[in-house]
Amino acid sequence: MTSNRYAHDVLVEKTADDWFAITDEPLSVGELYDWAVRPDCGAVVVFSGTVRDHAVEGDQLRTGVEFLEYEAYAEEVIPRFRSIAVEARQRWNEIGRFALVHRVGRIELGESSVIAVVSAAHRPEAFEAARFAIDALKSSAPIWKHETWDGGSDWGTGATAPVDAAQVRSPEGAGH
Secondary structure, three states, X not given: OOOOOOOOOOEEEEOOOEEEEEEOOOOOHHHHXXXXXXXXXXXXXXXXXXXXXXXXXXXEEEEOEEEEEXXXXXXXXXXXXXXXXXXXXXXXXXXXXXXXXXXXXXXXXXXXXXXXXXXXXXXXXXXXXXXXXXXXXXXXXXXXXXXXXXOEEEEXXXXXXXXXXXXXXXXXXXXX
């Protein structure tokens, strides 16, 4: 493991090719992108989930969202992120670098709450693996969202019991 900018992390694990963190500090898309670039990888895909002013879950619409607060079972997050990376590397063997970083605490409109980064030799694998990474994170990591809007506050409506990363389907058309 190496040190990095996220000095106030709740938890971090960083190796040459994997970076997992849960932090209360603002996230840097550029820093994660720069880290993911490798000479043998022709594609880097970055997904950044940002706080928006509304929430849609099924047929429920919450407008006027002002901010989100995330809580996590921190000791379980990094092992879940690690298992997502292992599963992704089994499905897409051309993955170079893989990062999952999530914020906890209060996050304002427009700020990133989660970043998934995948580099790979070719773009199809990078896109598919990045999509899998964020879908698996949302399905398997014990992280909960509390929404505050102009009419009140409540926990996000899409919370479900975490599942194993191996149970998360690959993106449509991925062939994995």
